[in-house]
Amino acid sequence: MKMFTIIGKYFVLMGNVFTKPVRPSIFFKRVLDEIEQIGVDSLWIVAIVSIFMGAVLTLQVAINFEAPYIPKYLIGLSARDTMILEFSSTIICLILAGKVGSNIASEIGTMRITEQIDALEIMGVNSAGYLILPKMIAAFLTFPVLNILSIILGIFGGYAVASFTDTVMVYDYLYGLNYAFVPFYVTYSLIKICVFSLIITSVSSFYGYYTYGGALEVGQSSTKAVVYSIILILLFNLILTQLLLT
Amino acid sequence: MIEVKNISKSFNNNHVLKNVSADFVPGKISMVIGKSGSGKTVLLKSVIGLHTPDEGEIFFDKREFTKANMKFKRQIRQEIGMVFQGGALFTSSNIEDNIRFPLDLFTNMTKTEKKKRVDFCLERVNMEDSNKLFPAEISGGMQKRVSIARAIVLNPKYLFCDEPNSGLDPQTAILIDRLIKEITAEYNTTTIVNTHDMNSVIEIADNIYFIHEGQKWWEGGRDDIFYSDNKELNDFVFASDLYKKIKALAK
Numbered sequence: 001m002k003m004f005t006i007i008g009k010y011f012v013l014m015g016n017v018f019t020k021p022v023r024p025s026i027f028f029k030r031v032l033d034e035i036e037q038i039g040v041d042s043l044w045i046v047a048i049v050s051i052f053m054g055a056v057l058t059l060q061v062a063i064n065f066e067a068p069y070i071p072k073y074l075i076g077l078s079a080r081d082t083m084i085l086e087f088s089s090t091i092i093c094l095i096l097a098g099k100v101g102s103n104i105a106s107e108i109g110t111m112r113i114t115e116q117i118d119a120l121e122i123m124g125v126n127s128a129g130y131l132i133l134p135k136m137i138a139a140f141l142t143f144p145v146l147n148i149l150s151i152i153l154g155i156f157g158g159y160a161v162a163s164f165t166d167t168v169m170v171y172d173y174l175y176g177l178n179y180a181f182v183p184f185y186v187t188y189s190l191i192k193i194c195v196f197s198l199i200i201t202s203v204s205s206f207y208g209y210y211t212y213g214g215a216l217e218v219g220q221s222s223t224k225a226v227v228y229s230i231i232l233i234l235l236f237n238l239i240l241t242q243l244l245l246t
Numbered sequence: 247m248i249e250v251k252n253i254s255k256s257f258n259n260n261h262v263l264k265n266v267s268a269d270f271v272p273g274k275i276s277m278v279i280g281k282s283g284s285g286k287t288v289l290l291k292s293v294i295g296l297h298t299p300d301e302g303e304i305f306f307d308k309r310e311f312t313k314a315n316m317k318f319k320r321q322i323r324q325e326i327g328m329v330f331q332g333g334a335l336f337t338s339s340n341i342e343d344n345i346r347f348p349l350d351l352f353t354n355m356t357k358t359e360k361k362k363r364v365d366f367c368l369e370r371v372n373m374e375d376s377n378k379l380f381p382a383e384i385s386g387g388m389q390k391r392v393s394i395a396r397a398i399v400l401n402p403k404y405l406f407c408d409e410p411n412s413g414l415d416p417q418t419a420i421l422i423d424r425l426i427k428e429i430t431a432e433y434n435t436t437t438i439v440n441t442h443d444m445n446s447v448i449e450i451a452d453n454i455y456f457i458h459e460g461q462k463w464w465e466g467g468r469d470d471i472f473y474s475d476n477k478e479l480n481d482f483v484f485a486s487d488l489y490k491k492i493k494a495l496a497k
Contacts, residue, residue, distance in 0.1 A: 119334040124323035
């Protein structure tokens, strides 16, 4: 019963979020601020994780492909497809659920308990639309960029392994990158990250918006935001893969 | 004028407000007093629409507010200034941005006009030259003053203050009280103040509403409070020895 109440409250909140902004110029400025906070500030973590994971992935595949009858170019192919299909969309979003999601939930939760949201409402502002919609739009616009960046940097990490170690030849790695490339995989990855961006921002905002109490409850909301975002990302990953790839 | 007619509110079968009626008139300070948990904050939040009453009606200058749609409520709210207990300033913005925020949203003023208006409001609360400071960089009393400046920036018809003196030293509390009194007279606002602070009540109240166990237990003027025989009111107002002596002297 409680679960249905939560789902109902979530959709009521989303109904309030998608309303016409009071002033388009202020709304546009809010979106730009959120792009910086949600997208630009996440660049470094996405870059670091992607480079290292691409490198490690290439090393692990190379170690497991030691048999002489397995073509070495498959190492490049596996690194590419793993980055595109799963790592740069799903795994990056699980990381961003922790970074961006907890940030959103604690920011909005703190605004709630310090009556800043009430202050917005009293001024005649639709607080849900003012606070949440710019975050959702910002994530929707920047996460696909992070996705592409992650793919490129992950593949570059693998290339660095090929260049600086003798586990795989650079020629084999590059040949594998070009071998049997399916462009739709990139589209699939982009679709997934767009859906995940909305899940992370809306679920985290929901838990922040309905925080009541004090600092302890803000922490709890933040944790719930991350946990439920991750669960929903994994669930939608399964659904979207079934819908788009099979 | 704000008319509150027979409003009741309960949370999970706990009746917090029971059939409360009150008329809050322009140019006067109406103070709502009562013990913690008596229902005065729920009353205030019901009047401004943060809670929806289970029963009863609220009128802002004859405009029905309780059953109005959200769009209409937001229009009326643009005529309301509110000073929250903790100030409720936007912590990520500096003082100037905090005060300018309602102007950005609801007026077509130029940048210069907005700057002039913000400076005027800051001057009004004796906070000139603090435009670029952030809320975390100023004291609690200053935050309250900035909150008042933000509340009056759109020349509100109605001013609500939720425990404006809580956590302030007596001198700052008196400053805030006088500011509320001056603003009420200057803008002819309908001012409603929720408070525990009996000094404030004696200092600035025009009308007093004593809320006890969710009901309006007593209503009267500032001087009437000294001569009332209402037991619960006397127990609340004259709890300290000092106020007992003042009451004895008054009698």
